[in-house]
Amino acid sequence: PPLPTPTILNSPPIDLSLYLVTSSSLLPPGRTLEATVEAAIKGGVTVVQLREKALDTRPFIDLARRIHAITKSYDVPLLINDRVDVALAVGCEGVHIGWDDMDYETARRLLGPTAIIGLSVSSLEQASLAAATTCDYIGVGPVLPTPTKPDASSPLFPSGVRDILASISNTRPLPAVAIGGISATNVQSIVYKSRPHAATPISGIAVVSAIIASDDPESASSDLLTRSRNPPPWA
Numbered sequence: 001p002p003l004p005t006p007t008i009l010n011s012p013p014i015d016l017s018l019y020l021v022t023s024s025s026l027l028p029p030g031r032t033l034e035a036t037v038e039a040a041i042k043g044g045v046t047v048v049q050l051r052e053k054a055l056d057t058r059p060f061i062d063l064a065r066r067i068h069a070i071t072k073s074y075d076v077p078l079l080i081n082d083r084v085d086v087a088l089a090v091g092c093e094g095v096h097i098g099w100d101d102m103d104y105e106t107a108r109r110l111l112g113p114t115a116i117i118g119l120s121v122s123s124l125e126q127a128s129l130a131a132a133t134t135c136d137y138i139g140v141g142p143v144l145p146t147p148t149k150p151d152a153s154s155p156l157f158p159s160g161v162r163d164i165l166a167s168i169s170n171t172r173p174l175p176a177v178a179i180g181g182i183s184a185t186n187v188q189s190i191v192y193k194s195r196p197h198a199a200t201p202i203s204g205i206a207v208v209s210a211i212i213a214s215d216d217p218e219s220a221s222s223d224l225l226t227r228s229r230n231p232p233p234w235a
């Protein structure tokens with residue numbers, strides 16, 4: 001008989017609807033990341049990833065502690081990009097890692113069964129590698145070209161996201177967020193066009209600049225959330 005679908009014992013239910021990825025370098029002058037994250041959560045952000053490539057370990061941990069105090073007070077999970085050690089030091093909810101970071105199994109062993117661990121997926125091959133782990137979700141992208149990540153691989157476009165979701169739908173469908181170049185003007189179309197036929201659609205969208213660089217992160221967040229939940233006018 002076919003093997004039963006593995007039960008994911010270690011997934012806490014995570015609301016991935018609106019996933020904020022930080023980048024302090026994109027903040028408007030005079031506004032702190034703390035104020036930005038709090039406003040974004042008030043606007044509807046459901047999960048925060050601290051992604052601060054330019055920070056050394058000590059200031060990264062200090063910032064992560066301050067951000068975690070905020071996210072925790074709203075019951076929003078905080079994930080750390082790349083750095084399992086920083087997540088452990090801070091005691092936050094998990095990490096987001098890619099294929100040059102610590103390997104998934106080691107990260108899981110260090111962080112424990114209840115931590116949230118997300119993996120980056122930019123290709124069908126990475127999708128199948130991720131689906132073979134017990135990771136909690138995948139971040140799929142870049143959907144569109146984006147100046148925020150100049151070293152990103154070539155854009156997948158919504159059709160590429162759709163192919164990736166479809167490719168793992170029979171083995172281990174994973175909650176997925178799309179990332180890269182998503183803004184208020186294209187979010188509806190991206191969510192709609194990336195829906196695979198007969199497979200699980202994306203669980204949310206992840207953005208950096210559309211919230212971090214916005215003059216009004218709270219309304220930028222609520223606008224993204226509302227739009228992502230409604231089909232485009234032409235659909």
Ligand code: TZP
Pocket residue numbers: 021141142143146147148149152179180181182206207208209210
């Ligand atoms: N991974 C793929 S694209 C990207 C990351 C971290 C950056 C997305 O930034 P933006 O500003 O939302 O396009």
Ligand code: MG
Pocket residue numbers: 081082096097098099100101
């Ligand atoms: Mg990484």
